[in-house]
Amino acid sequence: MNSKLLKVQGIKVNYYCVCKRKLWLFSKGITMEQNSNRVLSGKVIHESSYPRMKKKEVLVDDLLKLDIVDGEYIREVKMSSKMSKADRMQLLYYLYYLKQKGIEKKGLVNYVKEKKIEEIELTAKDEKEIEKVLKEINKVVTAKTAPKVKKLFYCKKCAYYELCYIEEE
């Protein structure tokens, strides 16, 4: 399949980098985010930051939800920079997607609580990587069963923690 045709939500690119099991579960509609206080506080931060920006929550093709469109920049608001690799990939994917549509933009990840901003530009190398990731995402979400639990240092903070780790002796 041509990776240029593989369209996914931005969050799936993010989840792919964070945890493939989470990506699989999420793609099957098995979501846990609604029960997580951490996710809720992230949502509040989203809604309360950058109140003066006019173009917030811009929906592209009913698929991508861009946090903020600000001139030549697409901005993504995040709570913490712990998962900066995943955040970067998500934004690169947005830039890549827009580029396919003939729109060239740059990106900014805003870590509001840390008052930190990371600037991102899409290079040819990044494009190759995004294409590879999209193919991998497709492999994960079309698998019949979920990838097994893999212990990661951030599992305990994840909204899926209880689901993944509950078992009986």
Add this chain to the structure above:
Amino acid sequence: MNKDYYIFSHGRLKRKDNTVYFIDGGDNKRSLPIEQVDKLHLFGEIDLNSKLLNFLPRFGVMLNFYNYYGYYSGTYYPREKNVSGFMKVKQAEYYNNHESRLFLAKTFVDSATHHILRNLRRYEEVSKEVIEGIEKERNNIETTDEISKLMGVEGRIRKWYYKSFNEILKNGFKMNKREKRPPNDPVNSLISFGNSLMYTTVLGEIYKTQVDPTISFLHEPSTKRFSLSLDLAEIFKPLIIDSVVFKLINNRMIKKDHFDNEEGICFLNEKGKKKFISEYDKKLKTTIKHRKLKRKVSYQMFIRLECYKLIKHFIEDQTYKSLKAWW
């Protein structure tokens, strides 16, 4: 975690702008913090406006109605938010296959029996004969090949169990026979009232997950009830309700004057219901350090965890093993 609200007074529950108010018969107005509400339980005679019914689903708030006697009559169930067609299909497959349906039904009964025995062993007064009788019957669970036969095993276990209530209960409380429709003595009415609450609690937890409450395994999926809620309640009734009943009676927290009797129907009066609910709520919020999760888990959360294990079972991730209290 959000709270459950119980309304006993008569009055009117309404939404005005973005606030929910309860106005009682004496025109006292009270607002409810809707964002912190998990479920609403209406015991009084209450008028509602449709604006309220349009508002509640936005917060996933369930409205549970109880009749004059305090027994469950129905739920205003908010629009499903956690839908997974994939999960639903998988869950239905497990129902449709005799073997896999039986497997789940058996584990529910086995877990219930584990909690029944756990209760009985706490009381020296309970005879060895009863415990051995139940243990023997428990061995039949494994070899049963029909749901109806399994129901039979369960019925016999319960018969032993309820018979021993008279050895456990003090302060003049006796139970002749488990009588549900309608309960005719105080002990029966306590159990029935508790089971109503258990049903709505389990339903509330199922709602927070992708498990479908209508596809059940031990109970036949019926149109009258969310029958998976009945399945899971089996596990938790002896663990939560019965221990609350024992505590209320044996510690003299509930007395004969907490009950009313009308035409052979025995039921808790308002004071009695409030006593029960306050103990029940306390129990649900009690936490245990989970030996696998390594974090504190409330009794209420234990119910949700059963749903999570079912999800893993249905998606062929991990075989379901029912809860058996170890603490």
